[in-house]
Amino acid sequence: MALLTLENVTKRFGGLVAVNQVSLEIAPGEFVGIVGPNGSGKTTLFNVISGVFYPEEGTVLFEGRDITSLPPFKRAPLGIGRTFQIPRPFASATVRENIAVGAMFGTQGHRLSVDGSLEVADEIIKRVDLTAHRDKAAGTLTPVEKKLMEIARALAMKPRLLLMDEAMAGMHPNDIDQMVAFIKRVADEENIAIVAMVEHIMRAVVGLAEKVIVLHQGSKIVDAPTKEALENPRVVEVYLGHAPEDSAC
Amino acid sequence: MFFEQLGGNLIQGVVLGAVYGMATMGLSLIFGVLKVVNVGHGAFIMVGAFLTLFLFSSLGINPLIAIPVAFMVGMGLGLIFYYTTIRKLIKAPELATLLATFSIGVLLEELIKLIFGSEFRGYNWVVGKIDLGITVLPLSKLYACIGSILIAVLLYLWFKKTRAGSAVRSVVEDSEGARVCGINVGGAYALSFSLGIGLTVASGVLLTMFIPVGINPYMGGGYTLKAFVIAVLGGLSSPYGAFFGGLVFGLIENGSYTLFAYIPGVEPFALTRFLSFVILLVILLIRPTGILSAK
Amino acid sequence: MKQIQKYFPLIPVFAAYLIMFLLGENMEGMWQLMSMLLFYCALGQAFNVFMGMTGYVDFGYVAFLGVGTYGMALSITRLVQYEFLGAWIIVIGFGLAMVMSTLLSMAVGAVALRLRGAYFAIATIGVNEGFRFLIEGARIWNGSEGMIFTADLNKVLGRDAAAALCTYWADIMVLVIAALAAFVTLVYMRSKIGYALTALREDEDAAKVMGINVTKFKIIAFITSACFAGLLGATAWALKTPYVFPPEVFEIHYTIEAIIIVMLGGAGTLLGPVVGGLVYGISKYYLSIFLPGFQLLIFAPIILVIIVLFPEGIVGMLKAKTKGTGVERFIV
Numbered sequence: 110m111a112l113l114t115l116e117n118v119t120k121r122f123g124g125l126v127a128v129n130q131v132s133l134e135i136a137p138g139e140f141v142g143i144v145g146p147n148g149s150g151k152t153t154l155f156n157v158i159s160g161v162f163y164p165e166e167g168t169v170l171f172e173g174r175d176i177t178s179l180p181p182f183k184r185a186p187l188g189i190g191r192t193f194q195i196p197r198p199f200a201s202a203t204v205r206e207n208i209a210v211g212a213m214f215g216t217q218g219h220r221l222s223v224d225g226s227l228e229v230a231d232e233i234i235k236r237v238d239l240t241a242h243r244d245k246a247a248g249t250l251t252p253v254e255k256k257l258m259e260i261a262r263a264l265a266m267k268p269r270l271l272l273m274d275e276a277m278a279g280m281h282p283n284d285i286d287q288m289v290a291f292i293k294r295v296a297d298e299e300n301i302a303i304v305a306m307v308e309h310i311m312r313a314v315v316g317l318a319e320k321v322i323v324l325h326q327g328s329k330i331v332d333a334p335t336k337e338a339l340e341n342p343r344v345v346e347v348y349l350g351h352a353p354e355d356s357a358c
Numbered sequence: 359m360f361f362e363q364l365g366g367n368l369i370q371g372v373v374l375g376a377v378y379g380m381a382t383m384g385l386s387l388i389f390g391v392l393k394v395v396n397v398g399h400g401a402f403i404m405v406g407a408f409l410t411l412f413l414f415s416s417l418g419i420n421p422l423i424a425i426p427v428a429f430m431v432g433m434g435l436g437l438i439f440y441y442t443t444i445r446k447l448i449k450a451p452e453l454a455t456l457l458a459t460f461s462i463g464v465l466l467e468e469l470i471k472l473i474f475g476s477e478f479r480g481y482n483w484v485v486g487k488i489d490l491g492i493t494v495l496p497l498s499k500l501y502a503c504i505g506s507i508l509i510a511v512l513l514y515l516w517f518k519k520t521r522a523g524s525a526v527r528s529v530v531e532d533s534e535g536a537r538v539c540g541i542n543v544g545g546a547y548a549l550s551f552s553l554g555i556g557l558t559v560a561s562g563v564l565l566t567m568f569i570p571v572g573i574n575p576y577m578g579g580g581y582t583l584k585a586f587v588i589a590v591l592g593g594l595s596s597p598y599g600a601f602f603g604g605l606v607f608g609l610i611e612n613g614s615y616t617l618f619a620y621i622p623g624v625e626p627f628a629l630t631r632f633l634s635f636v637i638l639l640v641i642l643l644i645r646p647t648g649i650l651s652a653k
Numbered sequence: 654m655k656q657i658q659k660y661f662p663l664i665p666v667f668a669a670y671l672i673m674f675l676l677g678e679n680m681e682g683m684w685q686l687m688s689m690l691l692f693y694c695a696l697g698q699a700f701n702v703f704m705g706m707t708g709y710v711d712f713g714y715v716a717f718l719g720v721g722t723y724g725m726a727l728s729i730t731r732l733v734q735y736e737f738l739g740a741w742i743i744v745i746g747f748g749l750a751m752v753m754s755t756l757l758s759m760a761v762g763a764v765a766l767r768l769r770g771a772y773f774a775i776a777t778i779g780v781n782e783g784f785r786f787l788i789e790g791a792r793i794w795n796g797s798e799g800m801i802f803t804a805d806l807n808k809v810l811g812r813d814a815a816a817a818l819c820t821y822w823a824d825i826m827v828l829v830i831a832a833l834a835a836f837v838t839l840v841y842m843r844s845k846i847g848y849a850l851t852a853l854r855e856d857e858d859a860a861k862v863m864g865i866n867v868t869k870f871k872i873i874a875f876i877t878s879a880c881f882a883g884l885l886g887a888t889a890w891a892l893k894t895p896y897v898f899p900p901e902v903f904e905i906h907y908t909i910e911a912i913i914i915v916m917l918g919g920a921g922t923l924l925g926p927v928v929g930g931l932v933y934g935i936s937k938y939y940l941s942i943f944l945p946g947f948q949l950l951i952f953a954p955i956i957l958v959i960i961v962l963f964p965e966g967i968v969g970m971l972k973a974k975t976k977g978t979g980v981e982r983f984i985v
Binding site for chain 3: 389393395397443446447450451452453454456457458460461462464465467468469471472579580582583586587590618623624625626627628629630631632634635636638639642643
């Protein structure tokens, strides 16, 4: 059974159609890249999956269950985790406490006490090598450390699907490679499906994604195994065929 | 008899409503541009009222002249508060600007109390009245109403026709984009904030025409609540919505007062004020962005 | 953390309250000052549970104190005829105060708590006014005339006991409320409730995505805070001075004082309201001797400075300074 299924999802904002009849399937443990330029509807699609928006048409199914109008906070315990492009730490809390929050309200939340969640946090901190910063206020971390913590916090939820929102932008290519490899490793170990959303096809994503979905102006134009997608002429056109838009002055 | 009374009260309601609306424009302007809720709004109205009182009682200056004076004073105050406090809090959590504007309001109340004392005051500016059959309208109130409409129109023209106004409008649409186009966003914020405060203090002058003896340092609180009801009615970020919201509110307030007066065993004045609170909650429940949203 | 160690932060709080009590008991003429300080500490603790922990401002907070006052007043005036109840009328009064403030907070919360920060503040701006004008307008519970129940209280408890209540036991109960509020605050802080509140205060949208039902937790904090306010009103207002008068018990300036106390001391900290209550209370007391009526004039700009430059408040700064030292676990 597919982990996540979108059927003809359409999201409108007034007259603007941000996501237009998009259907897709993510299998358990799959690593998928969703690619598209700014304005292609990727963020809106993510927001529909995580519950920030409800689509006007279509359904979202998670593990067979219809979650289309389920509020966002109910999706996390089901197993949908999310990271943001610009990390959103709970600044005044410590790194340890931040990550513990993930555990407390995630898929294992009902089983874990506060102390149990803190233990889970400690484990993950070791894994991502943030031990030195464990008791620092999350707001004082460097941007790279914040990204790492963001991911750690999402992993603490023990998700089955992790939506990663351009978590690599602005990082050194080597760091990106390392982080993505780490994520892939964890994902494989825990059988987490990863949907990474990126603006253009990055080598890191390409190296690890099993399949690539390309969005353009709200519609899905390509949905294929990575190698095929890269050779698809429409993809090339989308990335090389358009002039940059003029800013409105 | 009832309908005459109701009709008379409704006319009074529209007249008052125009002034209420104008009094709220500053609030909506500040929220629309800076996303700051000026919880101390009523205190600035009170400052305008005291200014009028001072100018009239001590210097014999006609309240109509007080209007531009109040406006300037308001802009000055706005600039001061913007640069010392508000500017530093734009990036801070919402709690900060809410508490800051609230504290500014408290500060103003206490300062005025220090200077003028806390007794209730008033002044008498008698310029005659006009008889409309079902009701008698003092000319002072009529002037206030006309003044409000005039100011609203001037604001509209300012936004549409001047460079500064257009700059502010583009900042509202997209502050990043405006910045990229070379617009001084910080300056636009400062201008909008002081303009908003200027409008609010000026409205205090106009409102005194409706309060024979009610001027006191703590009068602002009641107006803050009314202003928020009106602002929310008109769509919190739109000054024009606020104006029309004011008209609607004036009608409702006066209409309900008439109706309540017919119910035995209740105090109509208090119940009317309770009603405005209920209206606020109802709108916030159904459509927080306002019933009369206009750009 | 070992179980008992979790509660260490209460030690400085309770110690402060104990010291205040002892000073009041044993030093001539100090009781009045101490009772005022305890009131402010209790007010701060109660208010902090909501504003400090969620970061939302309830401008209509005093309404809960007012409602609690009415609860006690109603119990005394309506049940005085049932002589067999005796002093239980006071207990029932507290119960009624809690029930009424819970109901009011649920009513207000149902509308206001769905709204985000600024809209929430707007919704609460008129709560105290609205409720006061409802009582006056619809002539509920004697409307604008209020209620005086000194005579009823004397009947219920007997003259001497009633006098002791007004001058002594009511203040002891304020102390109990302050201590209880501190205890509950710490319990929340150490539990999932506290983590959820911190998360939603820092970043409400991220909190939602992490699985936190922000509305539920806001409601919990809101009702808790309202209950303590109700209990406080019932004792510090109704029992100390047996009359209730709408314009007085719905006076916004108590909300202002609560805000000052919490921000000054450190919003969201356990010790903050105690420090804030002490600093504000002592300042007000001495100011009232030299410059009566000036305390708000002086504190308004102080709060502005705090908001802009020291938003963490006194205890917040203390926490930062003592990080990594042994004292850390006592300053929360």
